[in-house]
Amino acid sequence: MTGPSHGIGTGPGLDHGPGGWGGTEVSVRYDQGMALDHVSFRANAGQVTAVVGGDGAGKTTLLRVLAGALAPGSGVVHRPGARQTGYLPAGSGIYPDLTVAENLAFRAAGYGLSAAVARERTAEYLDRAGLAEARDRLAGQLSGGMRQKLGVIAAMLPQPELLVLDEPTTGVDPVSRSGLWWLIARAAAAGSAVVLATSYLDEAERAAWVLALEGGRELAAGTPDEIVAAVPGTLRLVTARPGGDAGRRAWRRGGRWRVWEGPGPSGSGVSPGNTASHPGQHSGPDEVITPDLQDAVTIAVLARELEMAGGTA
Amino acid sequence: MTGTPGLREGRPLAECAGVTKTFGQLTAVDHVDLQVQPGEIVGLLGANGAGKTTLLRILLGLLPASAGRVALFGEPPSRGTRRRIGYLPQGLGLYDDLTAAENLQFSAAVFGRAVSGCAVSGGAVSGGAGTGGADVLALPAGYAATPVGRLPLGLQRRVAFAQALAHQPDLLILDEPTSGVDPLGRARLWETIADAAGGGAGVLVTTHYMEEAAECARLVIMADGRVVAEGTVPEIIGDARVTVVQAPSWASAFGALEESGIPVSLAGRALRVPGAPPEVVRRALERGQAAGTVRDTAAGGTAAGIIAAGDPGTRVFAAPATLEERFFQLTLPASQAGVSR
Helix, strand or coil, rough: CCECCCCCCCCCCCCCCCCCCEEEEEEEECCCEEEEEEEEEEECCCCCEEECCCCCCCCHHHHHHHHHCCCCCCEEECCECCHHHHEECCCCCCCCCHHHHHHHHHHHCCCCCCHHHHHHHHHHHHHHCCHHHCCCCCCCCCCCCHHHHHHHHHHHCCCCCEEEEHHHHCCCCCCHHHHHHHHHHHHHHHCCEEEEECCCCCCCCCCCCCEEEEEEEEEEEEEEEHHHHHCEEEEEEEEECCCCHHCCCEEEEEEEEEEEECCCCCCCCCCCCCCCCCCCCCCCCEEEECHHHHHHHHHHHHHHHHHHHCCCC | CCCCCCCCCCCCCCCEEEEEEEEECEEEEEEEEEEECCCCEECCCECCCCHHHHHHHHHCCCCCEEEEEEEEEEEEEHHHHHHHHHEEEECCCCCCCCCCHHHHHHHHHCCCCCCCCCCCEEEEEEHHHHCCCCCCCCCCCCCCCCCCCHHHHHHHHHHHHHHHHHCCCCCEEEEEECCCCHHHHHHHHHHHHHHHHHCCCEEEEECCHHHHHHCEEEEEEEEECCEEEEHHHHHHHHHCCEEEEEEHHHHHHHHHHHHHCCEEEECCCCEEECCCCCCHHHHHHHHHHHCCCCCCCCCCCCCCCCCCCCCCCEEEEEECCHHHHHHHHHHHHCCCCCCCC
């Protein structure tokens, strides 16, 4: 990376190699409580990092900190300068009363791009994103998917070292979603460190590194494979909703039920006839299954829920 | 659910036959056939502008069809049929200034139907008749007097679910009901939906989330106003394939395919190409090598190197498509270059 680093410095426990951005032990407190509670994360050049979680998990706060829009209460943030940071805020951050082309010209000027460079990139991105015909339409009249694509393009204009995208695909139809992912891949291929928030776990599975948040705290972090490999206990697939204690550790997915048995010594709820005990082993069509990323994050949420309820996971 | 005569005799709760809706020159809905049976969960999928919302409005009785036949509970849509529908709009449709209980009570009064068990007690609101008596909604203590607009979003969504279910509807119409919900919360909402279906209600649900489509007994996929596919997830995917590219430098491979105008998506360090077979992709990669296509990185100048199909480290092969990729293929002709819309 060649741009000047405006980072506050690097802290212990996080290796920021060349081209790596992120934060260490970052906390943010709002009036209602801790929005971020000692969260560490990193984003590497040429890679996509996904921040996952539901509404209120802390995704937006984390991305605002990373983009420099919010100062953390404590912790260390390492990020490039403002002109090397592209940021799509929640809600796309475009001006509804300006046309598509005017929005991009305005943003390009903000990034200090020359008129020639701005024209060239605007034309290329609009063309490849299928927005060329919409360049003179008011941004406020675009469909949700088109508006998100415009927002991502605006953030990509400086070809930033760090591209921060807050839920670019939420509520966006699958066709626009594939267009957005093309833009995201384009930015990563050009060397940007891309950080995106999403509530879609199948999307996070495409990322090189994933941070799952819940209630402002880290729930899980690592590559998708690492997160899956770290799932404790056993996951079973059953056809009917289990009763009793197992019902609290069960959830519906794909029309069937998954039951998680924690690593506790008693192994409550284990059917006596089944001896398989590790994720990754298949012992039958409706028995132990290997979790995927969605299962892994669900289990992490469930384990925390059970812990807070005082139950033993 | 209600034992209304006629419901359990095989007659669909909702039925569209050749339904068409035009706005001036635009045909928003084009000869759509659709049925929802009692106890059935039908997923309605489509890109923006595919006609889903127009179709929902016709079913809700808010828009008349230009042509074709629409029947709800065996009769044309009317104020009467509307009362037997539970509708959850994308924006949740709650009054921000009212509490959860006030929202439910107001809705009950509007529907003119007794809402059993809709009450506040000890901070908990029950509005659960629609799920066979189980509580749909138990607000944490302390939220009973809070206006809905100031509840956390997850709770707002549960209030909206309770409101849609509280008048024991025979048909549920849910427009992107779980957008922005974490996976466990989503699973819990789907338990509520499945319970309602288990009690005999028919469910028509739109979603942009392909994982969620697996919860539906049947999917209907719309593009440009028409139904382009219908069936279970495996039936719709069929034997559709995509091309996967694993290259030492995915960025270079991406650049080469981009030059050829082939839509590509990124999955980890692999590329997935829904719209072109392996031989086409291989040729594009070879052209990229011949032309010396190297995507220079904007930031560091670490040229990713030349790749091609002939590169020993590069693998190009066909793999089964996901539902999202199949969806993309089905709607590709309608959306021109694929990345447009």
